[in-house]
Amino acid sequence: MEKHLLVFPNRCTGCNRCVYACSAVKEGLFMPSKARLRINNFPQQGYSVPSVCFHCPKPDCLEACKEGAIFKNERGVVVIDAARCTGCGDCVAGCPYGMIEQYGSGTAYKCDLCGGNPACVAECHFGALVFKEPDAVLRRLRGQQMKQRSRNGGADDKRHALAVAILEKAVRVPRTTGYMG
Amino acid sequence: MRDFDDEYRTDYRGRDVGTALAEARQMVDVILTPPDQTPIEARREIAVNTVRNFRDHINRGFLEYRKSVTEATNFALTEWTGQGSVLVDALDREFLDLLGGFGLYSYGIRHPRIIAAVKAQLDRSPQYSQELLDPLRAQLARVLALLTPGKIQYGFFANSGTEAVEGAMKLAKLYTGRKGFVAMLKGFHGKTLGALSLMGKKVYRQPLLPLLDGVRHVPFGDADAVEQVLAAARAVGDDIAAVVAEPVQGEAGAVVPPDEYWPRLREVCNHYGVLLIADEVQTGMGRTGEIFGVDNWNVAPDILCLGKALGGGVVPMSAFLSTAEIWSCMEPNPFMHTTTTGGNPLACAAALSAITVLLEEDLAGQAREKGAYVRKQLRGLQQRYPGVLAHVRGLGLLIGMEFVTDGIGYKVAAGLFSRGVLTAGTLTNAKNIRFEPALNIPRELLDEALNRIEDVFKTIEVPQRTASSSYLYAGRMLHVDLTAGTVTTKPTRPEWMEKYIGGWGLATRYFCDRVDPKVDPLSPENALVIMTGPLCGTLAPTSSRTCLVSKSPHTGTIFESNIGGAFGPELKFAGYDGIVITGRAERPVYLRIEDDRVRIEDAKPVWGRGNFETEKWLEQKVGRGAKSLTIGPAGENQVPYACVGSESYRQMGRGGAGALFGSKNLKAVCCRGTGGIQVADMGVYWEKITAAKENSLLTEDNLWAQSDGTPVLVDLTNELGIHPTRNFTGGVNPGRRALDAESVKSVKIGDRACASCPLGCGNFTSLNGVQVEGPEYETLCLGGSNCEVNDLEQVMRFNRQCDDLGLDTMSTGGTIALAMELTEEGVHDFGLRFGQAAAYLEVLPEIAGRSTERGRDLALGAARLSQKYGRPQAAAHAKGLEMPAYDPRGNYGMGLAYATSERGACHLRAFTIDAEDPFKITDLARAVIEGQNRNAAKWSLCLCDFWGSADPTVMAEMLTAGLGRQISARDLEKAGERIWNLVRLFNLRAGFTAADDVLSEKITRQALKSGPHEGRRLDGEKLEEMKALYYHLRGWDADGRPQEAKLAELGLQNL
Incomplete structure (x- = not known):
């Protein structure tokens, strides 16, 4: 069983340390706009939803890429071969979660789980991001999150759509004390 | 193949001689078969098994460390054969070997x-x-x-x-x-x-x-x-x-x-x-x-x-x-x-x-000549692709490329790898890549390698501004003149950055440069300076606070107010260290910042609306993820203790920043930034801030913030007898159980944090339909105990409503408690009585809107209200700022801290609650000075108060690592003292004297009526005694004026 990057929105404080860490590791500077994961903050509702790449079992991005630049490696990680990427943006449109974006040159980038040691998880002090092999309960949680697919708008809109769906569910089922995910 | 994960657990008998022999034989057969005669399927299996064997029997760390080897292609690269400078893997993929086995293959592979x-x-x-x-x-x-x-x-x-x-x-x-x-x-x-x-x-x-x-x-x-x-x-x-x-x-x-x-x-x-x-x-x-x-x-x-x-x-x-x-x-x-x-x-x-x-073959000669050629070519690349390659070093064919950041180095290593060029570059150390090929590498291969390097350089995105700007700082300031409607960008002044760090210090320097100390705070001539700290926007913990410095409409002094949340980092990502705002717009406007695009736009649609709605409107207008500073009706109506809010529940509370926004017709500043912040060496910086986080921040001193947050102070202050109750009448609140940390915890539904803070002190609470981030200790006490509203739900309502209207909960609580006292004493009937929650909630919109007689009265603040009704002894304040929730009669150090604070009664300048003897004035005077200097430096780095153990050494280490030049703890202490003296000079020129460094009569004349310090007051003479010592130790004269020698020592003599 592969390890997955799992998200527990109820525990997220919205501090964005994961995002800062990601950009530092991947870009060498603190630049959230180029991070491979994002936090959708809803401060008024006191809620935050991390957006991460699910490394889907059947990745839409992989199917969308005509160049064969996206593949799943032997450990189940969906990665981009930048050398083969032509910058067409089909994968960006293809990903229903908004987790692939492009540099100014067009080259696409996404989460690669830092080779099995995600920097974001190490910076999460509230357990909102966890990297582990999911049990049945966690698989269900992941499955529910993955259901919130969106085809409209840019990467940002899709992430927001998923985050709002999760937020609404959390608000609809009133959070009570002790309900921390 | 057997799965060792399961079997190793059993015990020693996990021996399988048969399989060992079979697998050894199998590999010997492979060795004995000429490399090109092993079928491709068999080689693929070898590649897969090699990864597995590395994981299970060598060290799985290598698979993660050598990321480029395991991730960038479908299959891991498995050594197979090679000749000269070309390496072939098990799947017949060719690689140009520039690594030369770290100098092993000087003669090429298999000479x-x-x-x-x-x-x-x-x-x-x-x-x-x-x-x-x-x-x-x-x-x-x-x-x-x-x-x-x-x-x-x-x-x-x-x-x-x-x-x-x-x-x-x-x-x-x-x-x-x-x-x-x-x-x-x-x-x-x-x-x-x-x-x-x-x-x-x-x-x-x-x-x-x-x-x-x-x-x-x-x-x-x-x-x-x-x-x-x-x-x-x-x-x-x-x-x-x-x-x-x-x-x-x-x-x-x-x-x-x-x-x-x-x-x-x-x-x-x-x-x-x-x-x-x-x-x-x-x-x-x-x-x-x-x-x-x-x-x-x-x-x-x-x-x-x-x-x-x-x-x-x-x-x-x-x-x-x-x-x-x-x-x-x-x-x-x-x-x-x-x-x-x-x-x-x-x-x-x-x-x-x-x-x-x-x-x-004269390999040494070849190395000399080829090395010179390669270095020349690389220097050419360095010029053609600025911002990628920082240095080319080396002698002969031992050449090092140093990249501008680790990230770029890593990308180059990965890019070269995917283009069939083998170098060493790993996640943790990619800033330097060595170029160390065989000494007899043919010229064509060398050129081919250089071409591929250039191909990779072409694809490297140099993020905005990294090529030119300085480390940590964005390097630019926005100057906004609302009267003229102009926005200009200027470089942040380097000599000020050095002397005043950032945040409070740098903002004060900019402010003093702009504004005459005699200015009317609400006039267009007054300026607002909003400033971030150098560490803001990075992983340095608790670094996201943002300062505002101006002249206060409430106290008439210079003041600083700061806010958490994520506005500061966003401003840095947009490329600005701070904003200087002057003038007054004709109509309600907001400042819209999107990276380099800065405009002054119409805010008519939300004028009159609360903070919550304004913030939503701005996010729709400017775009998702936009961060803002906004004011509510209180700010628009220039209530002198109106605050500036962000992320709904965070406030620049004290001193009336909201009224200043209002006086300039400025509804909000809204910002979106997509740039980045660079540090001198990411590896070193990362190491330092992680050490600071683990060894200093996440320690016993500060973890109360993570586990409980500020409500934990309710019990502590009650125990110490300094918990203001019933308008500073008593020092303990018998009904505190309803407001303590346990009660807040019982209604908490989530933790909240400011950007980059691993403490996450915010308690998001929900009770009977009221949701709020908070209440914090000051609100629980001044809006709760001090008004005798021992009802958490009502205090939460008070908190939420103040946040929306843009009222400072501390000053509001203090002023309402005074009005309650005046009503019960029969001085004037405000319709407000201790413990009556409905009335105290009702009056909030009246204050913010100045819509009723009593609303206008309460909008004066405690000091002026008490004077208006002839009862100055009823108000607890210093320099007109309502007192925070630590009664100085039970801790004289807090009294001195309030009296000497530049913005009036404030607990964020020096904090002596933990003093061994709360009445020993010699120790306290020293502690207050030390606290003030240290906090001046700390607010200039824009770190959070709750990182109590952030001493100058830790702060200097983080700055040094980020800036790449030495900053000492002493430099920071000096900067703190310099800043404190600079604000003092401003206040003196604004007309304040030693006679203003006092506490109101409530504290000096009236004794506490309950708690361990019952019967105690902080009389004026005691305070004067402390002040005399304080001035002396500060190098000030008896009238509280910094002496020439002190100013010269701090480099302030010409100001």
């Missing part, structure tokens, strides 16, 4: 002549008997003696470079009879325990301490430093056996020392009678353009170590060599240092053959 000699020797005798004399070893020693510089004549052969260094160390100790060594910082000599002692890198060394005694490290390239250490060692009788250095530091990134370095080392060693060891493991055998690295400077070392390329890239081989004089110490007992396999016939055959290749 035919070396292979032929080794094969022939293999058929004759692969090892020696250990008893007879061995001709090859003896001849090789002679050949090397002929090649090496100076009097070097004897040699010992071993298997790996680290063994050569070990031997050299033993020889030096034996010959000199001393134990010490001088080694170089960032030097690398191998990883066995002896050689490791010489290692100049913490990461490999520290976990294994103690290592050999007597080893000192000095910077590489600094012969004076070596001399100092030798002199000092001699002076204390702890003598040095040898100085050890690499001619060119390889592992450190091909660092070439200054030309005079090696000759000076020789001189210094001669002078002190110390041996000089040249570790030529990587630099020897032609690599640097001469046969040995030291030949570049014509220096003969006493001991010379060889390795790597010595074995021809075919057989492991190393050696250390020295002079007859030194070697003589090993003659009495030749068994002092021996090895069974070192210098075996195969290795010697390889080395002898390699030396013929080295000399006949």
Whole structure:
């Protein structure tokens, strides 16, 4: 069983340390706009939803890429071969979660789980991001999150759509004390 | 294949001889089959098994560390075969080898002549008997003696470079009879325990301490430093056996020392009678353009170590060599240092053959010429692609490329890999990539490699502004004139950055430069300076606070107010350290910042609306993720204690920043930024901030913030008897149970944090339909206990409503409590009584809107309200600012802190609650000064109050790592004092004197009516006594004016 990057929105404080860490590791500077994961903050509702790449079992991005630049490696990680990427943006449109974006040159980038040691998880002090092999309960949680697919708008809109769906569910089922995910 | 994960758990009997034999046989069959005759399917299986075997039997860490090898392609790269400078993997993919096995393959992979000699020797005798004399070893020693510089004549052969260094160390100790060594910082000599002692890198060394005694490290390239250490060692009788250095530091990134370095080392060693060891493991055998690295400077070392390329890239081989004089110490007992396999016939055959290749093909000459060519080409690339390659270093074909950031280095390594070029570049250390190909690499391949490097450079995105701007700081300031409607960008003034750091200090400097101290705070001539700190927007914990400095409409003093959340980082990402706002817009406007695009836009649609709605509107208008500073109706109506809010529940609370926004018709500042913040060296910075986080922040001192948040202070202050109750009448609240940490926890539904804060002190609470982030301690006390509203739900309503209207909960709570007292005393009926929650909630919109008689009255604030009704003794304040929730009658230090604070009664300047004796004025005066200076520096770095243990040393370390230049704790302490004196000067010129450094009569004349300090007051004389001491210790005169000498010391004399 592969390890997955799992998200527990109820525990997220919205501090964005994961995002800062990601950009530092991947870009060498603190630049959230180029991070491979994002936090959708809803401060008024006191809620935050991390957006991460699910490394889907059947990745839409992989199917969308005509160049064969996206593949799943032997450990189940969906990665981009930048050398083969032509910058067409089909994968960006293809990903229903908004987790692939492009540099100014067009080259696409996404989460690669830092080779099995995600920097974001190490910076999460509230357990909102966890990297582990999911049990049945966690698989269900992941499955529910993955259901919130969106085809409209840019990467940002899709992430927001998923985050709002999760937020609404959390608000609809009133959070009570002790309900921390 | 068996799955070891499960079976290892059982026990020792996990033995399977059958499978072991079968798998060994299988691999032997593969070896015996010519490389191209193994079918591709079998090779694919080998590739998969290799990853698995690495994971299960070598070290799974390598798979993660060598990310480029495992991630960038479908299958992991598995060694298969190679020739010259081309490596072929198990799946027939070709790679251009620029790594050369870190200097191993100086002759290329499988040089035919070396292979032929080794094969022939293999058929004759692969090892020696250990008893007879061995001709090859003896001849090789002679050949090397002929090649090496100076009097070097004897040699010992071993298997790996680290063994050569070990031997050299033993020889030096034996010959000199001393134990010490001088080694170089960032030097690398191998990883066995002896050689490791010489290692100049913490990461490999520290976990294994103690290592050999007597080893000192000095910077590489600094012969004076070596001399100092030798002199000092001699002076204390702890003598040095040898100085050890690499001619060119390889592992450190091909660092070439200054030309005079090696000759000076020789001189210094001669002078002190110390041996000089040249570790030529990587630099020897032609690599640097001469046969040995030291030949570049014509220096003969006493001991010379060889390795790597010595074995021809075919057989492991190393050696250390020295002079007859030194070697003589090993003659009495030749068994002092021996090895069974070192210098075996195969290795010697390889080395002898390699030396013929080295000399006949003039590999040193080739390295010299090709190295010059490559460096020239790389420098060309450096110019064509600015912001990618920072430095090109090296000598011969030992070349180092240093990239601007680790991230770029990593991308180059990964990009080269995917283009079939093999280099070393890993996640944790990619800033330097070594270019170390075979010395006989054909020119076409070299050009091909350079072309591919250029291809990769083309794809590197240099994020906005990284090429030009400074480290940590964005380097730019926005100047907004609302009267003229203009926005200009100017560089942040470097001399001010240095002296005033950022945040409070830098904002104050900008403000004092702009504004006449006599200005009317609500006039267009007053300025607002919003400022971030240098660490803001990075992973430095709690660094996201943002300051505002201006002249307060509430107190008439200069003031600073700061806010958490994520506005500051967003402003930095947009590319600005801060904003200076002057003038007054004709109509309601908001400032819209989107990276370089800054506009002043209409805010009519939300004028009159609360903070919550305004924030939503702005996010829709400017875009998702936009961060804003907004005001509510209170700010628009210029209520002098109106605040500026962000993220709904965060406020620049004190001093009336909201009224200033309102006076300028400025509804909000809204920002979106997509840029980045650069640090001098990400690896070093990361290490420092992680250490600060783990060793200083996440410790017992501060973890209360994570577990409970500020409500924990309810119990503490009650215990100390300083919990203001019933308008500062009592020091304990009997009904506090309803408001304490347990109660807040019982309604908490989530943790909230400001950007980059791992503490997450915010408690998001929900009770009977009221949701709010908070209430914090000040609100619980001043809006709860002080009004005797011992009902958490009502306090939460109060909190939420104040946040929406844009009222400071502290000043509001203090003013309402005063009105309650005045009502109950029969002075004037405000319709407000202690404990009556409905009325106190009802009056909030009236204050914010100044819509009713009593609303207008309460909008005066406590000091003016008490004067208006002739009862100044009823209000608790200093300089007109309502008092925070720590009663100074139970802690005189807080009294002095309130009286001397630049913005009036404030608990964020000095905090003496933990004083051993809360009434011992000598200690308290010192503690207050220390706290004020330290906090001035801390608010200038924009760190959070709740990082209580953030001392100047920790702060200086983070700054130093980020800026890449030395900042000391002393610099920060001085900056803190400078800032404190600067605000003092402003207030003096604004007309404030020592007579204003006082507390209201409530504190000085009336005694506490309950709690452990019942009957105690802080009388005026006591306060004067403390002040006199305080002024004296500050270097101020008796009237509280900084003396010339103090100003000169702080560099403020011309202000």
